[in-house]
Amino acid sequence: MEKSHFTVNGKSVELEIDPATPLLWALRDHLGLTGTKFGCGIGQCGACTVILDGNAVRSCQVKVSRAAGKNVTTIEGLSSDRSHAVQRAWLMEQVPQCGYCQSGQIMSAVVLLASNPSPRDSDIDDALSGNICRCGTYHRIRKAVHRAAELARKEEKGA
Amino acid sequence: MTKTGNHARNEQDPQNLAPEPQSTGGTTRREFLGATIQTSGAFIIGCLINGKIQILEAKSQTPGETKKLPLDAWVRIARDNKVTIVVSQAEMGQGIMSTLPAVLAEELGADWDHVQLETSGANVAYRNPRINFQFTGNSESTMSFFELMRQVGASAREMLIAAAADKWRVDPSACYAEKGMIIHRKSGRKLSFGELAEAAKSKPIPANPPLKQQSDWKLLGKPLPRVDNPAKVDGSAVFGLDFKVRGMLYAAVRNCPVLGGKLKSIDRSSVEGLPGFVDVVAVPGGVVVVGATYWQARTALDALKVTWDDGDGARFSTDTIMEQYRQAMAGQDWLLVREVGNADMIQHSYPNVRLAAAPDKTDKVPARAVDSYANLYSGEFESQFLAHAPMEPMNATASVTSDGCEIWAPTQGQELAQLMVAQFLGIPKEKVAVNRTFLGGGFGRRLIADFVLQAVAASKAVGKPVKVVWSREEDTQHDVYRPAVRNRITVGLDSDGKIAAVSHQLVSPSILQYVAPSPLPDNYDPSCLEGLQGTRYKIPNVRVDFHLLKAGVPASTSVLRTTGYGPNIFATESFADELAHHSGKDPYDFRRDLLRDDPRALAVLDLAAEKSDWKKPPQPGVFRGMAFTEAFATIICQVVELSVSGTVVTVHRVVSAVDCGTVLNPNIAANNIEGGVAWGLSAAFKSEITFAGGKTVQSNFHDYQVLRLSEMPRVEVYFVDSGARPLGGTGEIGPVAVVPAVANALFAATGQRYRSLPLSRHGFQLRASRETYAQ
Numbered sequence: 001m002e003k004s005h006f007t008v009n010g011k012s013v014e015l016e017i018d019p020a021t022p023l024l025w026a027l028r029d030h031l032g033l034t035g036t037k038f039g040c041g042i043g044q045c046g047a048c049t050v051i052l053d054g055n056a057v058r059s060c061q062v063k064v065s066r067a068a069g070k071n072v073t074t075i076e077g078l079s080s081d082r083s084h085a086v087q088r089a090w091l092m093e094q095v096p097q098c099g100y101c102q103s104g105q106i107m108s109a110v111v112l113l114a115s116n117p118s119p120r121d122s123d124i125d126d127a128l129s130g131n132i133c134r135c136g137t138y139h140r141i142r143k144a145v146h147r148a149a150e151l152a153r154k155e156e157k158g159a
Numbered sequence: 160m161t162k163t164g165n166h167a168r169n170e171q172d173p174q175n176l177a178p179e180p181q182s183t184g185g186t187t188r189r190e191f192l193g194a195t196i197q198t199s200g201a202f203i204i205g206c207l208i209n210g211k212i213q214i215l216e217a218k219s220q221t222p223g224e225t226k227k228l229p230l231d232a233w234v235r236i237a238r239d240n241k242v243t244i245v246v247s248q249a250e251m252g253q254g255i256m257s258t259l260p261a262v263l264a265e266e267l268g269a270d271w272d273h274v275q276l277e278t279s280g281a282n283v284a285y286r287n288p289r290i291n292f293q294f295t296g297n298s299e300s301t302m303s304f305f306e307l308m309r310q311v312g313a314s315a316r317e318m319l320i321a322a323a324a325d326k327w328r329v330d331p332s333a334c335y336a337e338k339g340m341i342i343h344r345k346s347g348r349k350l351s352f353g354e355l356a357e358a359a360k361s362k363p364i365p366a367n368p369p370l371k372q373q374s375d376w377k378l379l380g381k382p383l384p385r386v387d388n389p390a391k392v393d394g395s396a397v398f399g400l401d402f403k404v405r406g407m408l409y410a411a412v413r414n415c416p417v418l419g420g421k422l423k424s425i426d427r428s429s430v431e432g433l434p435g436f437v438d439v440v441a442v443p444g445g446v447v448v449v450g451a452t453y454w455q456a457r458t459a460l461d462a463l464k465v466t467w468d469d470g471d472g473a474r475f476s477t478d479t480i481m482e483q484y485r486q487a488m489a490g491q492d493w494l495l496v497r498e499v500g501n502a503d504m505i506q507h508s509y510p511n512v513r514l515a516a517a518p519d520k521t522d523k524v525p526a527r528a529v530d531s532y533a534n535l536y537s538g539e540f541e542s543q544f545l546a547h548a549p550m551e552p553m554n555a556t557a558s559v560t561s562d563g564c565e566i567w568a569p570t571q572g573q574e575l576a577q578l579m580v581a582q583f584l585g586i587p588k589e590k591v592a593v594n595r596t597f598l599g600g601g602f603g604r605r606l607i608a609d610f611v612l613q614a615v616a617a618s619k620a621v622g623k624p625v626k627v628v629w630s631r632e633e634d635t636q637h638d639v640y641r642p643a644v645r646n647r648i649t650v651g652l653d654s655d656g657k658i659a660a661v662s663h664q665l666v667s668p669s670i671l672q673y674v675a676p677s678p679l680p681d682n683y684d685p686s687c688l689e690g691l692q693g694t695r696y697k698i699p700n701v702r703v704d705f706h707l708l709k710a711g712v713p714a715s716t717s718v719l720r721t722t723g724y725g726p727n728i729f730a731t732e733s734f735a736d737e738l739a740h741h742s743g744k745d746p747y748d749f750r751r752d753l754l755r756d757d758p759r760a761l762a763v764l765d766l767a768a769e770k771s772d773w774k775k776p777p778q779p780g781v782f783r784g785m786a787f788t789e790a791f792a793t794i795i796c797q798v799v800e801l802s803v804s805g806t807v808v809t810v811h812r813v814v815s816a817v818d819c820g821t822v823l824n825p826n827i828a829a830n831n832i833e834g835g836v837a838w839g840l841s842a843a844f845k846s847e848i849t850f851a852g853g854k855t856v857q858s859n860f861h862d863y864q865v866l867r868l869s870e871m872p873r874v875e876v877y878f879v880d881s882g883a884r885p886l887g888g889t890g891e892i893g894p895v896a897v898v899p900a901v902a903n904a905l906f907a908a909t910g911q912r913y914r915s916l917p918l919s920r921h922g923f924q925l926r927a928s929r930e931t932y933a934q
Contacts, residue, residue: 018434018454025454029409034401035394037599039550040631044860047550075394082393090392094384094826097252097834099391100398100550100599125869125927132860134550134600135252136837138871140830 006067008033009077019065023057024048026064027074035075035103039132046131049104050074056111056127075103078110085155086110089148097135105131109145117156118149230364232284233311234263236319240339240353242269245277247285248304249295249571250387251549251601252834253890254827257385258301259308261378262823266312266371268336269352271378276386281573281593293574294674296606296718298791298888301823305886313368315359322358323350373821373882382826387597399554399569399596400628407556407624408437409453410617411460412610414445414637417853419472419713422446426464433459442616442627443583444609444637449621453628472713472853477544480850483711484645487666488539493704494682497692500700504660505649506530509704514683532651532659536741538734540648541915542726544848545641546863547719551599552634557614558624563590568611569598575674576608580615603718606674607639635863636855640848641719642668642712644687646730656742658753660700663691663731668708668716670723682707689723690731690895695760695789696753713853720838724790724895729916732786732899737912746785746903747773754787759818760794762879763787767796767816770877781811784904786896793819793887794879797836799900800872803908806922810840810872813897818879819887828889829876835893836874841865843898844918844925864919869927 004015008031015030027033027050036059039047043058050059051073078084082091086109096102105128112119112127119127124145133141235243244263250256256276264274279285286293289303316336323341324331333344340349373380390396415421422441430436430448435455439448446465450456491509495502502511506528555568557580564584570576573593581588598605614627629637647664670686671679679685684707685692691703719725739749747768754760764787768774777783780802787796800812813836822828845864849856857863902913905923913921 017452018458021452021454025452028401029452029454033394034397037398037550038400038552038628040860042631042859042861045550045631078393082389087392091384091388094382094388094830096385096388096391097254097830098250098550098598098600099252099387099396102391103394106392122927129867129869132550132865132867133834133837134548134602134865136834136866136871137830138837138866138868139833139874141868142871 002065004064004068006069007071009073015064017064019063021064022060023050023052023062023064023067023072024059027059027072033074033076037100037103039101039104044132045101046104046108047101049107049131051107051111054111054114056108073107075106078106084110085151086113086144086148089144089151093140093144093147095137095140095144097137101131101133105133105141109141109148112145113149113152117153119145229284230311230315232282233308234267234315236315236352236356236359238353238356240270240273240351242267242274242339242352243277244274245279245285247279247293248300249569249573249595249598249601249605251295251569251571251598251605253300253831254385254824255295255300256387257383258823258827259304260386261383262305262308263312265376265378266309267316268338270339271383273339278595279573281577281591286574294606295571295601296603296674297722298793298891300888302792302885302888305823309370310368313370314364317365317368318359318362319352319355321362322355325358326350379823380821380825383824385827396597398551398599399556399567400551400599402556402567402596402626404556404558404567404624407626408449408451408621409456410440410447410449410614410625410627411453411456412442412445412447412613412627412629412633413460413463413465414633415467416636417467417469417472418475418715418850418855420467420469420853423466423468429464430459430462433462435459438621439463440617440620442613444613447613447617447627449617449625453626457630469853475711475713475853476851477849480712481643483708484643484666487706487708488645488647488664490706493664493706495702496683496688496705497701497703499698499702500660502700502702503528504530504700505535505651505662505702507662514680530651533654534652534741535649536652536738537647537649538737538912538914540646540726540730540733542644542729543846543916544643544714545719545842545846546635546638546848546857547600547602547604548635548638548846548860548863548865549598549600549602549604552631553604553610553629554627555611555614556624556626557611557618559584559615559619563592564615564618565592565594566611566614567594567596568614569596569601570605570608570611571598571601571603572606572608572674575606576611579608579612583612583615584619602720603722604638607717609639631860632858635858638848639673639715639717641725642670642716644723644726646727648730648734650734650738652738652742656744658698658738661698661702663701663703664706665691665703665727666706666708667723667726668712670716670718673715673717681709686718687723688727690727690788690790691723694731695757695794696750697756698753714850714855720891721790721894722891724788724891725842725898728786728788728790728895729898729902732788732896733902733912733914736784736786736899736903736906740906750785750787759881759883760787760789762881763794763816763818764796766877766879767798767814770816770875771798771800771814773798782904782908784900784902784907786898786900786903788896790892790895791888791890792885793817793889793892795892795896797896797900799897799904801901801904801908803905806924807926808844808905808918808923809926809928810870810901811928812873812875813900815874815876815893816879817876817889817892818881818883819889819892820883821880821886822878823886825878828878831889832876832893833874835891836897837866837871839894839897840870840872840901840925842894843901843916844923847917847919866925870925872928
């Protein structure tokens with residue numbers, strides 16, 4: 001066992017686990033961050049999406065050793081009160097049904113908006129088509145991403 | 160509002176980096192249990208932070224009452240005005256934990272902002288009143304519980320009013336309930352529910368409490384935000400996979416790869432000593448490796464050597480299975496399940512064997528069968544095997560002790576799970592507590608308790624709580640599939656191009672076999688026949704013949720979102736379009752004529768035509784298809800707009816007009832229909848399960864394909880409030896008509912009929928719809 005040091009949601013952590021353990025299971029079973037979901041295990045569904053040094057990654061495909069020294073943000077780290085623009089937009093558009101995929105959808109949207117504050121539909125397609133929603137909330141996800149962009153732009157202005 | 164309900168919650172993790180969980184206002188021991196009838200025994204379901212789970216014994220305290228409503232099973236009012244409403248139906252995305260409590264709260268006159276929710280255990284009090292079995296499915300939670308929730312809420316309200324009227328020495332009819340207060344109309348005096356709760360509990364439960372007029376509804380019919388959404392955007396919602404109990408171990412599963420095979424032997428030495436390894440256990444369906452963490456269990460499972468006894472299954476493939484369908488369709492073994500007018504109006508070579516006379520198959524082919532029509536058309540349709548593929552793979556947590564067994568599972572079938580576990584362990588069902596978590600999709604898969612039994616077997620073997628987690632591969636390859644279905648339709652048209660007689664023949668394996676609360680005849684399954692047992696269309700002569708396929712399908716088959724309606728309506732509504740074409744009529748006008756005496760159906764059909772601009776030509780290169788049906792007591796008409804370039808299809812827009820009687824929450828109902836469109840497009844274009852060498856070929860989302868965001872069309876949903884009762888469901892209707900509407904639009908675009916699914920079989924693929932999505 002080796003020790004892996006990295007930062008999760010702004011807190012530094014040290015895990016003494018098999019370095020080949022996927023980041024997904026390190027987050028869920030060792031750090032108690034169960035908002036990040038297991039869906040497919042092969043990077044096909046996006047339910048496990050987290051932010052690793054600014055990039056949206058499928059945490060089922062990232063060995064915990066690869067996170068060493070890096071910053072990981074999970075759904076729990078977006079805000080303590082659902083105040084992140086994407087979370088607010090998700091609530092305003094009443095996006096979730098079963099909700100299982102939504103952590104991953106939200107994290108993909110957060111990364112998209114960080115680099116593209118006014119995404120077109122095609123940008124949303126490119127950023128979120130790796131996130132499956134089996135309930136089929138895609139129509140609302142698309143609306144919510146536009147809404148989040150609008151909220152974030154307003155925040156920017158107000159700041 | 161933070162009203163996430165006290166679904167099973169996790170104990171605090173030692174190194175939890177999540178913010179402190181938002182308070183769910185969990186039930187506390189200080190709560191005054193009153194206002195209704197039963198006061199004995201708090202029941203706190205699946206709530207570890209509050210202690211041990213207790214199961215309610217539902218009983219009425221008023222044996223003389225004609226209606227024995229176990230009110231306290233559903234609603235409790237505390238001195239601090241907190242109203243607790245119990246959610247009996249599994250929340251799997253359909254919004255039922257918002258909708259039904261709002262029905263109760265509406266009648267009660269509760270302050271919705273101070274209502275808290277509690278998740279039910281497995282208990283007879285929560286049985287579906289129509290079927291007398293506790294489950295969530297068949298799109299019937301609103302249908303079956305709407306009146307009961309109103310009765311419960313109204314009864315409790317009348318008892319509170321009676322208590323207030325006593326105190327004020329006024330007539331109860333002079334008082335009303337609003338926002339958690341009982342108010343005397345004339346004087347404006349008020350008492351809160353909490354102040355009245357103790358006095359109210361001794362009041363008799365009214366037999367026929369007055370119910371609110373729809374025009375007085377404050378919560379229903381409004382787009383009330385879902386109560387579960389806050390927890391679903393911050394990661395705090397606890398699904399089965401997220402649930403933890405102290406001392407819990409994890410298990411990874413391998414089911415016997417060949418369907419119907421069994422475990423022969425385990426080479427324990429292949430895994431002994433691996434990091435975190437705890438045990439390897441034979442369980443129903445296969446084997447599990449138990450480990451300290453999931454990843455350790457999974458890694459050990461990958462190293463595990465087992466031998467299987469494949470049994471007969473290995474010789475089956477999709478080809479051998481579908482050959483059984485073809486032989487059945489060509490054969491003489493039919494059960495006549497529906498007759499309208501003269502069942503022998505279309506020539507047939509097999510006996511008229513009716514269900515009641517099923518054992519006697521000696522009926523001769525009737526001599527009077529006729530087929531003298533201006534035109535006779537026949538077509539065969541095939542729908543594919545489908546997997547449920549919910550985003551949350553199958554999982555369950557079980558703790559077996561000498562006292563009994565406790566389960567925490569994302570389940571649609573609490574009672575079935577309880578009964579199966581009791582039988583498996585050989586203990587009374589009262590010793591099996593089944594707690595429900597959030598479900599990461601259900602779609603019918605989670606009615607069945609196979610995954611629960613595996614957790615029970617593992618926990619029993621290791622003497623500790625165990626969470627069993629299926630990989631996506633296990634979930635895909637060991638699903639209980641929606642069976643492939645073959646339909647043949649033969650229709651005689653008269654000289655005016657009108658339908659004179661219809662014959663349906665249906666070949667399908669059983670759908671209800673694992674989930675029927677009471678046994679079925681061995682040649683009959685009403686779920687397979689959905690959509691064929693009745694239609695809104697006026698057709699003078701109809702017969703429906705059914706062949707329940709038993710041999711030849713090694714895969715388990717059961718209910719999947721749309722059940723029998725999906726494949727049957729694909730066939731009938733595709734064929735309706737064909738008949739319209741043959742008789743030279745517009746498909747909308749053709750249906751209008753078939754519905755001419757049915758104003759409720761016409762309103763839906765006309766609304767869809769209006770909103771889709773059916774009578775105006777679409778943009779050049781864009782083609783429309785329509786389909787109409789009644790399913791799950793809801794009427795729907797959907798219009799699809801698509802364009803085709805070679806084999807590449809772009810679905811631009813789907814318009815749905817829906818009449819489910821009365822919409823209780825337009826936001827939730829619309830989301831269900833929108834999502835249903837996505838589900839239907841997956842089934843129409845992309846998804847298919849096939850078999851080879853007795854195994855399921857597909858294993859994960861790379862080869863079991865489902866709709867992606869880029870392929871989602873613009874969706875519009877319109878409701879008709881007909882006021883019809885019973886209420887219809889909105890969970891499964893969305894995908895039903897969109898599939899034939901797609902096939903009909905494809906015909907409009909290509910001039911070709913596509914009668915088998917998925918359309919990928921015919922080389923079609925979906926393309927991103929974004930170019931038409933400009934906002």
